Amino acid sequence: MTLDQKNSPKLLLGITGGLVAIIALFLAYQWFFATSNEILPEHEGVSLTVLSKSAPAAVKPAEPVTQADQTTIQLVDEKILKEAVPENESLAKEEVAKLEDIQSQLNEQEAMLKAQHADADDLIALKEEQIKLLEAQLAQKQ
Structure with missing residues (x-):
């Protein structure tokens, strides 16, 4: 390539456009295949009590939380305790x-x-x- 071809605005614009297109494709790929459900990872053995989504938003401090308002998440698998x-x-x-x-x-x-x-x-x-x-x-x- 000659010096004029290396400094060509069309060449620079083409390279820049190509890089922008590659970045846009990468971001689109990440956006389309990203998981929208972010769940806590399941750990083994210990259970953790969490308020469910059906619980009222404004709970009075003196009001006891009933068992119906709670769900448990299994953190550690019980079989790990029984394995040899x-x-x-x-x-x-x-x-x-x-x-x-x-x-x-x-x-x-x-x-x-x-x-x-x-x-x-x-x-x-x-x-x-x-x-x-x-x-x-x-x-x-x-």
């Missing part, structure tokens, strides 16, 4: 390490959920206080 320990020592150590990792993840998740629960309780108390103050202001204006 491998006789090979390295496989047994690997299995123990895997189970310890799962347990540490569950402990971290439990701590995070407890912290979120405490934060939610604090927010509810603050909102109740704010409502009382607004009711007092409204009563004063009337």
Whole structure:
């Protein structure tokens, strides 16, 4: 190629257009084949209680949550507890390490959920206080 052909605006425009088309095709592929259902991964063994979607949005703090409003998610498969320990020592150590990792993840998740629960309780108390103050202001204006 000569120097004029290398510096041609048509060539530069064609290369840029090709790269943009490749990027657009890649993004379209990702968009079309992305999963829209983002579900928590199923872990083995421990169950976690979660409010179902049918639960009312505005639940009073004093109102007890009934069993009908809850569903359980199986986090750890029960069969893992009943399986025999491998006789090979390295496989047994690997299995123990895997189970310890799962347990540490569950402990971290439990701590995070407890912290979120405490934060939610604090927010509810603050909102109740704010409502009382607004009711007092409204009563004063009337």
